[in-house]
Amino acid sequence: MKKLSLVLALCLVLSACVFPASAEEVVNIYNWYDYMDESIFEDFYKETGIKVNCMYFTTNEDMMVQVRVSPGAYDVVFPSEYCVERMIKEDLLAEINMENVPNAQYIDPSLLGGAHDPENKYSIPFMWGTVGILYDTTKVTEEEVSTWGVLWDEKYTNQIFMMDSIRDTMGLTLKYLGYSMNTRDPLQLKEATDKLIAQKPLVKAYQVDETKDKMVNGEAALAVVWSGDALYAMDLNENLDYSVPQEGSNVWVDAVVIPKTAKNKENAEKFIDFLCRPDIAQRNCEYIWYSSPNTGAIELMGEDYTENLAINPSQDIIDRCEWFQDIPENYMTVYNALWSQVKNAK
Amino acid sequence: MSNLQVPAWGTWVMLVGFVAFLVLLVIYFKRNHGLKRPIFSSPYTLWIIVFTIVPCLLIAYYAFTDVNGAFTLDNFKNFWDSNYDMNKELIAMGFNPADMGFARGTVNVDTLGYSLWMAFLCTVICLVLGYPTAHIMAERDFKLGPTLVVLFVIPMWMNFLLRTIAWMSLLEDNGLINGLLEWLGIGKVQLMYNSGAVLLGMVYNYLPFMVFPIYNVLNKMDYKLSEAAMDLGCDKWKTFYKVTLPLSLPGVVSGITMVFMPAVTTFFIPRMLGGGNTEMFGDLIERTFLTANNWNVGSALSMIMMVLILLSLGLLRKVDPEGEGGSMI
Incomplete structure (x- = not known):
């Protein structure tokens, strides 16, 4: 093994030194x-x-x-x-x-x-685009998805994909609680964190790029997605639909x-x-x-x-809907620590 | 991620260089009856210095400094109390973290504990599955041994990320296994998005690292020793635990090391098969670096990990000072 890595190393070094990038x-x-x-x-x-x-x-x-x-x-x-x-x-x-x-x-x-x-x-x-809920019309009604609250409905235990993206997920929770997505109030952030931790037993997975294809396969009833991912999935599975809840969302x-x-x-x-x-x-x-x-x-x-x-x-x-604004580093420290709590809550 | 460009002819020159190097190496071997001159190890030494030692020093530097480069131990306090930085900021903003219910954050310590526990389980399962497998493969009368070795190696030609993603399509609610279960009338079972699936992914990925060192030792073992034991009146079981088992211990130790260490630092598998519901320490380090952009705390976490691994390595060295079991890989 040592000999092999030696040879490989030498070749790599050679190729990197001798050949300049093409013009x-x-x-x-x-x-x-x-x-x-x-x-x-x-x-x-x-x-x-x-x-x-x-x-x-x-x-x-x-x-x-x-x-x-x-x-x-x-x-x-x-x-x-x-x-x-x-x-x-x-x-x-x-x-x-x-x-x-x-x-x-x-x-x-x-x-x-x-x-x-x-x-x-x-x-x-x-x-x-917007952030909203992609849902399976055979399992969820249009009325239910008019609120973010459907993501906290125990009826859908193990049927929910959340987004593994800190601003989007914290943002929609803040909206559900009636706050701004750009809040810097630690008390509101704490409330959103508790809400997300309480939701955890209902959540099937936190992911980003995998969600759309899994929804096409009918792996879950509800998923938080960006509008384009929703349209991609709806194009491949006619039972899916997309909703931007009434509390508002992110544009x-x-x-x-x-x-x-x-x-x-x-x-x-x-x-x-x-x-x-x-x-x-x-x-x-x-x-x-x-x-x-x-x-x-x-x-x-x-x-x-x-x-x-x-x-x-x-x-x-x-x-x-609301636009995201940049959040300064010291407030992001709070965001990150709270997100860490959500991701690792049992 | 790299945008290193190698032109098409570069590949050919690389190949020619590679072959020339091999030829030279063979000539050198024949003349000197083996590798004698230390000069041959110099590229490897250089490689190790540039790509292992320097990065380790960088990690140590980041772990003991803050964003401005001043010496600090805060990063390690952040390991012990994952809310440490946040609470500092909150106090600066005029809040009292204690009033808000933010005591010591145990996220990092808990995640390390969880990783150690998962790695322990993974190692035990690999040992229980791997030892009998290696034993059967090394049996003198078992003709399929070499074939099995190849079968174990073939999946490793593919990247472990791809193999993990392949598991997803097996385990999903509408995946192959559930399709089969439903067809049999058993009904669907949620196989993915939990610790069990993560453990399965880990055992699958690390099992060969347990089988090979044990197989290696057992294969080299002198069969006459077992025969002698039997001649002297031992039955099969007694021969096994008086002769075979003690002789195979170096392989077992090596296997445990090679499974446990990568298992503790596992990442990606929890995100794919576990659905990101619980992080392992590797995920935590990755997120601290890449999403939270906190290289200092990330480095401190990495250092704690490395120290733990070095300690366990040192401990195992005491049991297997020759490193016999690992000679195959």
Whole structure:
């Protein structure tokens, strides 16, 4: 074994030293799992000669850690709005040269100028959506899922998938209790924690990316999901439906940003412009089923898009929802310690 | 995660280099009748320094410093009291943690205890299953022994993450096993999302590490010793526990080490098969680093883990000073 590792080590060292990376033009993107129709990479390569390398993350928090510790590794990243806010504060983002992104004109103005990036200098919306409950209509009624309270209903013991994502899960619990998703009041956070610990015996699993496929297979009756995952699952299993409870929920925008340390900024801008082109935005939207901020793409999709309430929620649903704001480090310490209690409660 | 790019021809050059290196190695062996010059171990030493010793020192550095790099023991206090940092922040915000019902947080200590318990169970089960298996495989009259070794090795060609995910499709409520149970009229049983499923995943993954060292020792054992014992009047059982068992102890010790250590640090399996309902210490460390972004506390937790492993290693060394059982792997 020792001999083998010696040989392997030597070869690795050799290959790393002797061969420099190829001179090909590249853009390194860091995206959520399953968040893009990857066949567009080929079209992009044909049109520009730039090769797309894709790396993936599961939650915003994981992504932030990687962007901080690997400067230069990523040229295009897809954070949610509250993380854009944090990344601007930490000086991690480069300003996007909008002259290189003419297709940004198609972005719905109502999604621009949010508190996270008031002057639209650093980010361009990529997709938006809501957090809600994906439910099996053969087991749960529409009326029951009009409240987050259904997740605490003992009738559904062992039939609930919660989201293994700290802000989303704490956020919906806070909403259920009538508080803001962005609360910094430790007493409210403590109440939400107790609520989640009380719910634990009913919960089947805490997960993120696995949920949608398991719901398609009928593994549980209720699951907390992002709207796009819900639409993906509903497309494959007609018994599933999606609801945004009355107490309100989270409405979010995932943006495209360029880290300050990006090595291929011009290629990154070309890629972002490509993403904003209506036909490409349409392909992405039809592939991942989140709501598109691209008015050009929406026009191309027509009624398929506008008539679908899950992907194109009515104004009163949006009005019930709340945007996430960045939460400062000292309050996140509280969030994290409480989340640890939830995750390890017996 | 890496975006290291090796061009297509690089693979070929690597292959040629690999073969050339092997040829050189063989020539060297023939000339010197074995590996004699210490120079041959230098790349390995370099490897160990760069990828094992330096990272360990970094972990120690992070464990004993705060975010600003100043010396502190707070990270270890956070292990003992998982609410330590939070309570400090709460006091700074003008709250009284005690009034809010935040006493000492036992999450980290409990998780370590749970991991040790699970690893203990996993080791015991692996031993109970593995020893007879190894014994049968090493029987002189048993012709299928080598075939079984290969069968044990083949699944290990696949990454353990994939094997764990494969278990999910077996154990799910609508998975293969439940489908079979339902077809037999027994009805569905919830097999996944609990500690039992986690334990199953661990035993499945670590069983070969128990079987091989024991098989290795038993295989090399001189059969004449058992024959002599029988000639002198021992029956089968007495031969086993007077001769075979004591002689196989180094293998057993080695097997226990090789199962227990990775079992304590298990992660991913609890998240997949246990549905993330209870974390093991490996998950806790991962979350502390990656989600909570607290490298200092994460390092302190890792250090506690490493010290525990080193201690158990030292303890086992006393029983098996030659390290005989592990020579196969």
